[in-house]
Amino acid sequence: MDAVERSIETQVSQAVDAWLRWLPRWEPATHRGRVAPCRRCFGSPILSAAGLGADVPHGVQHGLSTRIKTIVDHAVAEYTSRNLPMLQAELDQQAARNRARSYRPTEGLAPEFEGLPLDPDPVPGAPFLFTISGMADEVDAEIPALPPLSDEAKIALRQEVGLADDYANLIGREACAVLLHHRLRIQAAVGQYVEPQIAAMLEELTRSLDAPFDPNADPGIPEL
Numbered sequence: 001m002d003a004v005e006r007s008i009e010t011q012v013s014q015a016v017d018a019w020l021r022w023l024p025r026w027e028p029a030t031h032r033g034r035v036a037p038c039r040r041c042f043g044s045p046i047l048s049a050a051g052l053g054a055d056v057p058h059g060v061q062h063g064l065s066t067r068i069k070t071i072v073d074h075a076v077a078e079y080t081s082r083n084l085p086m087l088q089a090e091l092d093q094q095a096a097r098n099r100a101r102s103y104r105p106t107e108g109l110a111p112e113f114e115g116l117p118l119d120p121d122p123v124p125g126a127p128f129l130f131t132i133s134g135m136a137d138e139v140d141a142e143i144p145a146l147p148p149l150s151d152e153a154k155i156a157l158r159q160e161v162g163l164a165d166d167y168a169n170l171i172g173r174e175a176c177a178v179l180l181h182h183r184l185r186i187q188a189a190v191g192q193y194v195e196p197q198i199a200a201m202l203e204e205l206t207r208s209l210d211a212p213f214d215p216n217a218d219p220g221i222p223e224l
Contacts, residue, residue, distance in 0.1 A: 012178040015067040023193050040115045041065050049176035051183040066111040068175050075171045087160040093146050100143050105132050
């Protein structure tokens with residue numbers, strides 16, 4: 001096992017440990033569910049490797065998938081800085097442009113919230129007076145766009161982006177392989193902290209439902 005593999009193994013193990021420390025604080029969401037699936041979690045091989053299937057609440061999934069994605073992103077960033085000068089220059093320009101924005105609502109979020117939509121789904125007939133994403137877009141529009149690239153530069157940049165994608169897939173597979181060794185810990189924690197809360201919600205829902213055909217109910221006298 002080389003140094004990169006050892007590093008990924010250590011980082012993924014630490015990410016799982018951090019997620020396990022957070023999990024006891026998780027509580028079921030009480031707000032309305034979203035219509036659109038989370039692009040980070042839907043069909044994620046990371047969640048499949050961890051054994052977190054569709055029956056696990058999204059908030060539980062998201063906290064782990066975001067932590068692992070951060071590991072992959074950091075590894076790709078290091079690879080890019082060492083081997084892909086054009087892509088690195090483009091990223092540096094984009095980072096400078098982002099720092100020029102006065103309003104950056106997506107920065108500094110906890111892993112459990114990173115990558116989620118900034119605003120709740122709209123309610124038909126009740127438009128928002130303003131949205132966080134709308135304010136961010138207004139600030140972004142005030143920042144000058146990046147200078148255009150030549151056709152040759154575009155071709156070279158696409159090649160480097162392809163190499164970065166290939167490396168991201170490599171690191172992602174390594175991370176998934178490590179997660180397989182943590183599945184029992186992950187599933188045991190879900191059984192201890194998540195499933196009892198879901199069961200309690202279902203029990204409360206069952207008690208709160210009316211029985212429309214209760215045989216013991218008094219039929220009363222029908223109105224004329």
